[in-house]
Amino acid sequence: MSTSNPESSPEEDNPESSPKEECDPSNLAQASNFEFEHNVHESLPSDWQAEYFSAIDNLENLFPISDCVFAIPSMQSPMQVYAWSSAVGNPWPDERPGMRGACICGDGSGSWMVLEINADEFRYDGLHRYAVIAHEYYHVFQIARSGDLMKPVWLVEGGAKTFEELFTRTYYGRSEFDNGLFPVTANGLENPAVFEDYVNVEGDQNYNFSSFMVLALIQELMSQGNVSEEQALKLVLSDYWSNLQGRSDWRMVFSETFGLAPDDFYGLIQKYQSEASPETYYSGDVVAGEQVRGLMPSRHITLEDVAPN
Numbered sequence: 001m002s003t004s005n006p007e008s009s010p011e012e013d014n015p016e017s018s019p020k021e022e023c024d025p026s027n028l029a030q031a032s033n034f035e036f037e038h039n040v041h042e043s044l045p046s047d048w049q050a051e052y053f054s055a056i057d058n059l060e061n062l063f064p065i066s067d068c069v070f071a072i073p074s075m076q077s078p079m080q081v082y083a084w085s086s087a088v089g090n091p092w093p094d095e096r097p098g099m100r101g102a103c104i105c106g107d108g109s110g111s112w113m114v115l116e117i118n119a120d121e122f123r124y125d126g127l128h129r130y131a132v133i134a135h136e137y138y139h140v141f142q143i144a145r146s147g148d149l150m151k152p153v154w155l156v157e158g159g160a161k162t163f164e165e166l167f168t169r170t171y172y173g174r175s176e177f178d179n180g181l182f183p184v185t186a187n188g189l190e191n192p193a194v195f196e197d198y199v200n201v202e203g204d205q206n207y208n209f210s211s212f213m214v215l216a217l218i219q220e221l222m223s224q225g226n227v228s229e230e231q232a233l234k235l236v237l238s239d240y241w242s243n244l245q246g247r248s249d250w251r252m253v254f255s256e257t258f259g260l261a262p263d264d265f266y267g268l269i270q271k272y273q274s275e276a277s278p279e280t281y282y283s284g285d286v287v288a289g290e291q292v293r294g295l296m297p298s299r300h301i302t303l304e305d306v307a308p309n
């Protein structure tokens with residue numbers, strides 16, 4: 001039941017009035033308005049809580065969430081973060097039933113961050129209890145920069161895995177880079193393209209294979225072009241995601257950003273060798289340890305060195 005007058009629509013004649021076109025995800029001056037609301041449960045030790053708030057501070061400073069996020073209908077500010085220890089059940093069963101694990105979860109109309117911290121990680125001093133903060137935060141960074149074009153999955157998750165290991169190395173002095181991301185399961189070598197859509201646990205334990213692909217891409221950028229290790233990391237961790245803004249074909253953006261088509265890159269991945277696992281705690285074939293260890297980021301590189309600027 002509407003009446004319209006086709007002769008009076010002055011706004012449409014002025015494209016400069018469209019706010020969407022003004023959003024540039026690579027402009028750090030337009031990245032200060034998105035906020036998180038922190039629901040940190042008392043089941044978490046106070047030193048974890050202190051590390052959590054310090055991590056969020058550092059991450060927001062170095063990798064700010066682009067204001068382009070406000071054009072994404074399912075992303076609202078402030079984003080709720082729910083953090084608790086797995087020693088207790090979900091402390092917010094009425095507000096958010098069924099929460100478990102770690103994710104940026106959503107129901108189509110809203111999104112929130114879930115950080116269920118595995119209680120074992122306190123007993124064994126597992127750095128994953130901090131790394132997971134950086135991992136999930138980085139997904140929000142990717143969503144905002146890309147306009148929620150989260151593809152391919154291996155670059156989404158491999159980027160987040162690489163980011164979280166750089167984070168723990170920077171702030172805690174050690175990371176899974178120290179043991180060459182072992183195990184990088186070899187069954188991904190056969191057809192890396194399957195990881196574009198779905199990263200399964202068997203083919204990619206803890207996203208190690210996806211991170212291996214990311215590090216192999218960085219190595220390739222360094223050997224092909226005139227880019228430093230820091231620049232290559234920035235291309236993969238930040239530039240690719242902002243280049244996706246307003247686009248729909250991630251393959252084209254991948255080729256433009258890296259000067260390499262995805263399928264050509266997969267051909268390079270397939271050239272890596274596999275070997276039987278040298279460790280008794282993991283059985284099965286893995287990507288050759290010597291080759292994988294050669295891809296680990298240089299020790300001196302910190303998160304600050306690879307932040308967008």
Ligand SMILES: [Zn+2]
Nearest residue numbers: 135139157160
């Ligand atoms: Zn993830």
